[in-house]
Amino acid sequence: MDNTSQILERSAELFAGQRLLLVNPPVDGLTRQVPADWHVWTWDYFVQQGLSAGLDETHLSFSHLCPQVDGLEGAILVMPKAIERAEFALAQIAPLLRAGCPLYLVGEKKGGITRAEKLLTAHGAAIEKLDSARHCQLWRCIVQDQPAPFRLEDWQRSIALTFPDQTVELVSLPGVFSHGRLDEGSQLLLEELAPLPPGKVLDFGCGAGVLATVLARRNPDTRFELVDVDAMALYCAEQTLLVNGVQAQVYPSDGLSDVHGRFAAVVSNPPFHTGIRHDTSIAEAFFNEVTRNLLPGGELRIVANGFLRYPPLIEEHIGPCRVLRENNRFKVYSAIAPG
Ligand SMILES: C[S@@+](CC[C@H](N)C(=O)[O-])C[C@H]1O[C@@H](n2cnc3c(N)ncnc32)[C@H](O)[C@@H]1O
Structure with missing residues (x-):
């Protein structure tokens, strides 16, 4: 299992019973078996192909745009390699979350997760490092006011x-x-x-x-x-x-x-x-x-x-x-x- 999935698995009780959006996951044992009411957004066709056997189109999106899923109770972004892509993804995810919802960021230290605090500052408060293991970190912020809607043309x-x-x-x-x-x-x-x-x-x-x-x-x-x-x-x-x-x-x-x-x-x-x-x-x-x-x-x-x-x-x-x-x-x- 990928290191990021292992750290998510260790924190499974945080996510239990919540309807979450999982963004940019790797393909592995954990992500192939996400809960039935979760939705996965990926921009990587290799991942889309790897997860499509277990997830139908209503739960798996392959797109440059974040799927507009209703009633989300939180979101997890697996840190992309390029920091600009993390900013681009967060700007799309945050407006889907109501005030009070958690927004998680997980990733490897060498993949830029050490910049999590800075990245999350733009989207919420109560920023906290929840776990750190296997060269990975899990961070969370709580979405405050309704963020400005995402506009593709701004990016x-x-x-x-x-x-x-x-x-x-x-x-x-x-x-x-x-x-x-x-x-x-x-x-x-x-x-x-x-x-x-x-x-x-x-x-x-x-x-x-x-x-x-x-x-x-x-x-x-x-x-x-x-x-x-x-x-x-x-x-x-x-x-x-x-x-x-x-x-x-x-x-x-x-x-x-x-x-x-x-x-x-x-x-x-x-x-x-x-x-x-x-x-x-x-x-x-x-x-x-x-x-x-x-x-x-x-x-x-x-x-x-x-x-x-x-x-x-x-x-x-x-x-x-x-x-x-x-x-x-x-x-x-x-x-x-x-x-
Ligand atoms: C060096 S860039 C070239 C991009 C463009 N042709 C140009 O000249 O600006 C290589 C491209 O290959 C894509 N790529 C990486 N792995 C790939 C794969 N397994 N299958 C198809 N494309 C891939 C990347 O997303 C990237 O856009």
């Missing part, structure tokens, strides 16, 4: 990005990759002007949708599909496509789990940088699986940190790997699936 950011051939508007939310700016790796990939093959193109790990938006406009014979595991990213990608007048299909997928059919090209600034310099297992799984989604002669075009040893893996699973572009940090690779 959504829109920036203009200028490329030599076009300007695009990028819509993003707190905690979505590279919020409010263009990532340096993605920029290098977009500097490459070699046309993409016509047909269906997959943008894997689309984030706020910048790659698909720019490349679809540049390659009018392509039809893009965009996937990401994160509901907040998917919402942003839909908005980015909409404001830039690009039509494409956007849907959730954990890795390539929900991607069907073969594509003329797959483009990505892939998510497998774990911070462990030589861990290439996630990348290898992706290069292996993506071969099933490439047409014969289809192109895989990715950008990655230059130090990651991807070319031998790409060559093993797909085909000869060329460096299309590089700078002192990133490389853009292209490989063509056997014809």
Whole structure:
């Protein structure tokens, strides 16, 4: 069981008989068996898939928006990795709770729970650390006055990005990759002007949708599909496509789990940088699986940190790997699936 679930289990008497909203939980023995009148909100498709066998749609929401559940007696937020996402989630949760209801925050010390007091100050009083074990802490505040209603537009950011051939508007939310700016790796990939093959193109790990938006406009014979595991990213990608007048299909997928059919090209600034310099297992799984989604002669075009040893893996699973572009940090690779 996850450490955060263990600390919640130790405090089970606090939650007994209460109708609670559980936000951003991991998938494990505890969260698979939440009480029947609880509701779970997740933005992680892996979690949604893991919990959907035991929870129906009326008790499990996968969305960038908090479900509007009536009659809640409290809420528990499992601390997200990005602090801005915790703020974004709390701003949505607090208005659903009446004055006097408890709002709990649980998480690992290395995951930022030590900032709980500051985070909860904006939403309630009587802030208290209730438990601390297994490198985790459980905090609580009591909601005071009815907080101001949540307004998505207060959190959504829109920036203009200028490329030599076009300007695009990028819509993003707190905690979505590279919020409010263009990532340096993605920029290098977009500097490459070699046309993409016509047909269906997959943008894997689309984030706020910048790659698909720019490349679809540049390659009018392509039809893009965009996937990401994160509901907040998917919402942003839909908005980015909409404001830039690009039509494409956007849907959730954990890795390539929900991607069907073969594509003329797959483009990505892939998510497998774990911070462990030589861990290439996630990348290898992706290069292996993506071969099933490439047409014969289809192109895989990715950008990655230059130090990651991807070319031998790409060559093993797909085909000869060329460096299309590089700078002192990133490389853009292209490989063509056997014809
Ligand atoms: C490096 S970011 C790139 C985002 C965007 N393409 C860009 O260039 O700005 C990687 C993206 O992969 C997503 N991601 C992480 N794990 C994933 C998974 N298992 N399946 C699908 N997408 C995933 C992240 O949510 C993130 O949006």
